[in-house]
Amino acid sequence: MEEILSYEDFKEELKQRVQEQADGYNAVERRIEMNNGVYQEKLICESKEDNLVPAVPLKTLYSVYLQIGIDALVEMVVKIFTYRYQVDNERVIDVWEKAKNYLSVELLNAEWNQEWLKSVPHMRMFNFALVVRVGIWVEENDRRATCTVTNKIMEKWGIGEKELFDSALINFQKEEFELRPIGEVMNELQPNLLEDEQEDDDIRMYMLTNKQMWKGSVGMMRLDLLGKLAEKEQSDLYIFPSSIHECVLIPVNGVDMTLEELQKMVQEINESIVPEEERLDNVVYYYRRTPGKIEIAENLQN
DSSP, X not given: OOOOOOHHHHHHHHHHHHHHTOSSOEEEEEEEEOGGGOEEEEEEEEOSSOSBOOEEEHHHHHHHHHHHOHHHHHHHHHHHTTOOBOOOHHHHHTOHHHHGGGEEEEEEETGGGTTGGGGSOEEXXXXXXXXXXXXXXXXXXXXXXXXEOOHHHHHHHTOOHHXXXXXXXXXXXXXXEEEEEHHHHHHHHSTTSSOSSOXXXXXXXXXXEETTOSSOGGGGXXXXXXXXXXXXXXXXXXXXXXXXXXXXXXXXXXXXXXXXXXXHHHHHHHHHTSOGGGOOOXXXXXXXXXXXXXXEGGGGGX
C-alpha cells in the first residue's frame, strides 16, 4: 500500500514529477493573493513562450491525490499544463476604443478588500465594491481570460472613472444571465441529487449567475431581472449574496422565517460551505417590487 504523503512532502513530490515530464515550462509553487485578502498556494506552469498559463490550487490537488494517488494526479496535471497560450493582451489593453467593448463588472466585499481597492477604480454599492474587468482573451467555446482594471490601466487609457463605468455598465446591461430554480441547477451538476418534484410547501429558491457561472453575483444589480421574477412570483424578494459567483433569490411570500433566522443562515452557510476567498457578504438583501429597488434587509426594520 502506498504511503500517504504529508501536504508538504506532496508538494515537493508533485513539482518534481511534473517537472520531469515538462515540455518547455517550469512547474513552480507560488503564493497568490486572492479575493478578500486570502492567499492561496498554487502550482503554476511558467513558460517563456506563453503568458496565459494554468495555475492550480495545491490544496485542491492534495485532496485529489488522496482519492486517486500520485501517478494519476501527475498525469492529470501534465495534461492541464498543455493548455498554454501566447496572448497579445497589449492589443486590447493599450487601446481604449477597443478595450471598452470587452469590459465587464464584478462585485466584491468592500470592507474585506479595502487595501487592494486602493489601487483599483471602484464604485461603492451597499457593502459592495463594483470593479471593472477587461477581457484579454476569448475563444468561441467561451473560454476566457480577464484582468481587473487598475488605476494604472485607466491612466494608460487616458480616461476617468465616469467614462470607465459608463462603458462597463452599458455592457453589463447587455450581458446574459441565467435565473433558474436552484433545484434544476443542482440536478444538472449532480443528477438525482434532489427530488424531481418540488413540494408545494418547499421554499422556492432561484439561482442568478452569468453563463460562465464565474463572478456572476453581480447579476443581483440587474433590476430588470429581479423585477421579472418578482412579477412572476407576485412577491418581493430576499437576496442571499451566497458567493462572488452567484446569488440566491427567494420570494418573500414563501418564507416562514424571521429575518434574524435568515441572517443567521446566510452567515452559517458562508462559514461552513463557501471558501473564504469566494465570500461576498454576510447579510440578507431585499428587493421591493415597488418602487423596484434593492435595500439591506435589516434596514427595513429601522
